[in-house]
Amino acid sequence: EAQVTQNPRYLITVTGKKLTVTCSQNMNHEYMSWYRQDPGLGLRQIYYSMNVEVTDKGDVPEGYKVSRKEKRNFPLILESPSPNQTSLYFCASSIRDRVTDTQYFGPGTRLTVL
Amino acid sequence: GESVGLHLPTLSVQEGDNSIINCAYSNSASDYFIWYKQESGKGPQFIIDIRSNMDKRQGQRVTVLLNKTVKHLSLQIAATQPGDSAVYFCAERKSSAGGTSYGKLTFGQGTILTVHP
DSSP, rough: OOOEEEEEEEEOTTTOOOOEEEEEEESSSSEEEEEETTTTTTEEEEEEEETTTTTEEEETHHHHHOOSSSBBOOOEEEESSOOGEEHHHHHHHHOSSOOOOOOOOOEEEEEEEE | OOOOOOOOOEEEEEETTTTEEEEEOOOTTTEEEEEEEEEEOOOOOOEEEEEOOOSEEOOOOOOEEEEETTTTEEOOOOSSOGGGGGEEEEEEEEEEGGGGGOEEEEEEOOOOEEEOO
């Protein structure tokens, strides 16, 4: 089954404790992206990657890091989480060409930083 | 700044009625638009898309209309069912220079659609 998976689905942590949220897709998509979703603010892009070893900042990259060492994986790293990073996070992947840009989203990771 | 927004944050309809969800966008350089559906506890799910060289596109029970003159996008759902209850997002993609479409997606805040049996 074609899908995007994220782990963990739920995480409660404390300020300053490094964490990683994993994302994996089995559709051989080149493009992957991370979003955060907050009430009243909608989906905002954190980082994206157009291919292996190619990453770039989205709208709200501060406090986050990503890596793309393999095509299927795109982990999101919070080196020193803070309470304002409490949010619902989504990973997405797509083929992304000139014609279409259908992004497939993972189930989400709800992060709480105390 | 550039934004994608929705006219109505909530919409309640009766089962069997047609639903229309609206979206206004501000970036005239956008070349591609998508509608997503997000059910409670799930990630957004692709519904239908449309390129800027079209003004209408139909899918199964859904139609997207694009009016570039007034920068308006709408999603029409025919014979709305309780399973259609969800938050619906529109998103736009701005074409990058040179025509290679690697611009990022900008999402609207969403409209909550509630379908009453």
